Amino acid sequence: MKMNKWFRRLLICTTMCLTMFNITIVVEGAHSDELKKDQEWSYSGKTGPEYWGSLDPSYVQCSNGLKQSPINISTSNVVKSLDQDQIKFHFKPTNFKVLNTGHSIEVVPGNQENILWINNEQYILKQFHFHHPSEHEINNEKFPMEIHLVHQNSNGQIAVVGLFVKEGLQNNVLKNVFKNVPKMPGLEEMVNNQTNLTDLFPKEKSFFTYEGSLTTPPCTEGVKWFILKEPIEMAETQISSFSELYPANYRPLQPINNRQVFLKSLK
Numbered sequence: 510m511k512m513n514k515w516f517r518r519l520l521i522c523t524t525m526c527l528t529m530f531n532i533t534i535v536v537e538g539a540h541s542d543e544l545k546k547d548q549e550w551s552y553s554g555k556t557g558p559e560y561w562g563s564l565d566p567s568y569v570q571c572s573n574g575l576k577q578s579p580i581n582i583s584t585s586n587v588v589k590s591l592d593q594d595q596i597k598f599h600f601k602p603t604n605f606k607v608l609n610t611g612h613s614i615e616v617v618p619g620n621q622e623n624i625l626w627i628n629n630e631q632y633i634l635k636q637f638h639f640h641h642p643s644e645h646e647i648n649n650e651k652f653p654m655e656i657h658l659v660h661q662n663s664n665g666q667i668a669v670v671g672l673f674v675k676e677g678l679q680n681n682v683l684k685n686v687f688k689n690v691p692k693m694p695g696l697e698e699m700v701n702n703q704t705n706l707t708d709l710f711p712k713e714k715s716f717f718t719y720e721g722s723l724t725t726p727p728c729t730e731g732v733k734w735f736i737l738k739e740p741i742e743m744a745e746t747q748i749s750s751f752s753e754l755y756p757a758n759y760r761p762l763q764p765i766n767n768r769q770v771f772l773k774s775l776k
């Protein structure tokens with residue numbers, strides 16, 4: 510009984526501390542409204558993916574959209590494209606910030622000099638983050654993880670590069686990210702080592718491309734997707750350091766409808 514009472518006190522104290530901690534985050538957040546709204550959706554239960562569209566009027570595309578992501582990529586239906594889209598990466602070494610957003614671990618580069626060129630149009634890398642397991646599937650198979658590199662042009666249009674992850678060797682480019690993963694939502698860490706994210710890409714650079722959406726609310730459409738066909742590797746320990754925090758942060762597959770997936774090569 511004595512122990513129980515002590516435990517109850519500890520629980521009350523912990524709850525109070527957490528409540529205080531939450532308040533601190535909301536007050537300190539530069540976009541406290543956005544943060545509050547962000548916390549209203551989740552990956553399961555009554556705020557899970559099947560309810561996203563009704564959680565907020567601005568999330569309506571999550572349920573009404575016809576060009577949503579992720580999708581299953583059926584390789585027998587993919588069209589090999591020979592047109593000469595100019596897709597180029599010009600990434601420079603950068604330091605970065607690692608954030609725990611409450612939905613994933615997000616890495617924000619310290620500069621705006623990581624450029625994805627699509628037909629002479631410049632898209633700047635804003636952040637990249639992780640999903641466990643993968644959101645996109647190839648022939649109805651998931652990979653252990655998927656990384657999304659989110660780029661934006663000066664008109665606010667978004668291009669996401671997706672990298673599948675399979676279990677294998679330690680990923681040295683991501684070593685500094687996984688050494689510094691903030692365990693609690695709202696926390697962030699600075700990593701001052703200079704990292705060139707070009708080293709993250711697989712050797713074989715053919716990619717699937719299609720038009721889709723953000724895979725999190727507000728599920729905005731008009732997103733250009735570029736998904737590298739060859740997976741990259743991460744060590745089992747690196748994968749589990751993420752999955753311990755986020756065991757299932759993926760949106761279920763969305764109907765492909767009238768869309769075509771193309772296979773192209775990076776020049």
Ligand SMILES: [Zn+2]
Nearest residue numbers: 638640657724
């Ligand atoms: Zn994502």
